[in-house]
Amino acid sequence: MRPSEIRQAQERTAELLATAGIVLTDEERADIEVADFGLGQLETQGLELITYTNTDRYCAKDLVLFPGQTCPEHLHPPIDGQPGKMETFRCRRGRVLLYVEGEPASPIKAKIPAGSEPYYTVFHEIELLPGQQYTILPGVKHWFQGGEEGAIVSEFSSTSRDEFDVFTDSNIVR
């Protein structure tokens, strides 16, 4: 991504967080992570993140999704004999559509990013509104999409090692 594109997405993320009353330091604002997963289509497949803490015991982040933006399907594998990352998503603002392995919804409410249909394979639907949360167990494939107004999601989890995430789309570089 071009630096200007990253900066623009960071500013948009900071504004969304500010309207939700989430206070960041200047340093945190400058370090907002903008992930396009190497696909070059941030608006449709991407995610914005702030990592508050990531220790060898626990991790806490806020995730921001722009309207309709999708975090592509992936899972967190076991590492060094430890079970994969376990994560609790708590919706703070907006609406998030989360899909995990299990009984599929038909039709689903989310819109699969055009051209990437083969890389979305799990359709058990969980809709989270502010104050609602869901825990994704280790090794379970999942993907999620922001609603019409986007979404802010707090993620409480075990240690995060994003570089080991396994994406269904092999074109993805994390």
Add this chain to the structure above:
Amino acid sequence: MRPSEIRQAQERTAELLATAGIVLTDEERADIEVADFGLGQLETQGLELITYTNTDRYCAKDLVLFPGQTCPEHLHPPIDGQPGKMETFRCRRGRVLLYVEGEPASPIKAKIPAGSEPYYTVFHEIELLPGQQYTILPGVKHWFQGGEEGAIVSEFSSTSRDEFDVFTDSNIVR
């Protein structure tokens, strides 16, 4: 504590969280934990908590302190060969004065609860404003007090087992 006292503190806590834009479900609101630590002086020594998740790998809570309210000095000991609880405090609203082991401040900015002076023994001072955070390592004694307008503090941590907490004041019942 009398049920009416608990209910009143729960309502006050829910209001403080609402002004900070933190959305709770009705069930969570009804389950806000009001801790007076068995001392019967909630306004001076007490804490209000919402536990969002507490798994065998991680825990996330929001802590609320009324103006000048103090969470008494304690530490988290090792349990079953595991290191004690490690916790990251992130201030969301108001101001929190946190004291841990280390070089003491003199004078300290907080006011030690009258009559409980012997039970406050660590005075390394950390002042947290919104967006600022600090990680308390396992086994380190600590206590904390809300500022003039109280405080909302997000706590990200390893698994929480409050029943094992070791308080300096042996009158305390958690």
